[in-house]
Amino acid sequence: MMSSSARDRMDAFRAHGFFVVRAFLDDAERAALRRACDVALVDARARSVETGHSTPRISLLTDGATCFQDDPRALERIAGFVGSGRVCELLSGLSRPGEEDTPRLKDAHYYHEQTRRDWDGDWHRDSQFGQPDPEVERAVVATTTAVHFRVALEDDDRLEIVPGSHARWDTPDELRIRRGADRATPDMQDAARLALRAGDACVFHAWSIHRATYRRAPLRRTIDALYAFARPAVRQWPSPAA
């Protein structure tokens, strides 16, 4: 039987598109995970004047081969965490009918404070990336699920979400903002700021309307993994010429 807290999480996810689990990691777990993620950030910052400095985040898995070459144990810890039963349990039951129930890990990122300047991110649904046609995107939003799972390794109140937007299409104002010329406006109606304390976890629907603002201070160290539930498309290869 589902525990009442699991039921509460699912209800919150269905209604608002996100839920928060307070104190998901204790101080020792959080410190160990932060040490592992910092290995990649220190490496990225040393290699680049952009990545890790003026980017919102670095990728922990797709750049892992280089970022962790001096400390492969750090990569093992991160990969173990984002694939752990404890994390997957939080994602259980979030898919739609017709989708797989098992989440497929797409990547893991590390959101960091800025080193050069403060800036405001664009409002978006992750579903819009690679979808120039809003009607095609609308069908993706209506039929599939992708989620971010994150843990703040230091206090983090940078993320803003429009609650409930995962379960409906945009209002005319929302569509104008996220596909228009003023995407970083502070004037998104009904947006809520998600304040996580160090150790808190949050799951949010990747198709929700959301954004973050990026600052030099305070320190931002949030690990975020992205998972999809949709069945992977089967790629049709052309048959070899006879």
Ligand SMILES: O=C(O)CCC(=O)C(=O)O
């Ligand atoms: O927390 C953030 O910096 C924003 C996350 C975000 O917009 C995304 O990953 O799509």
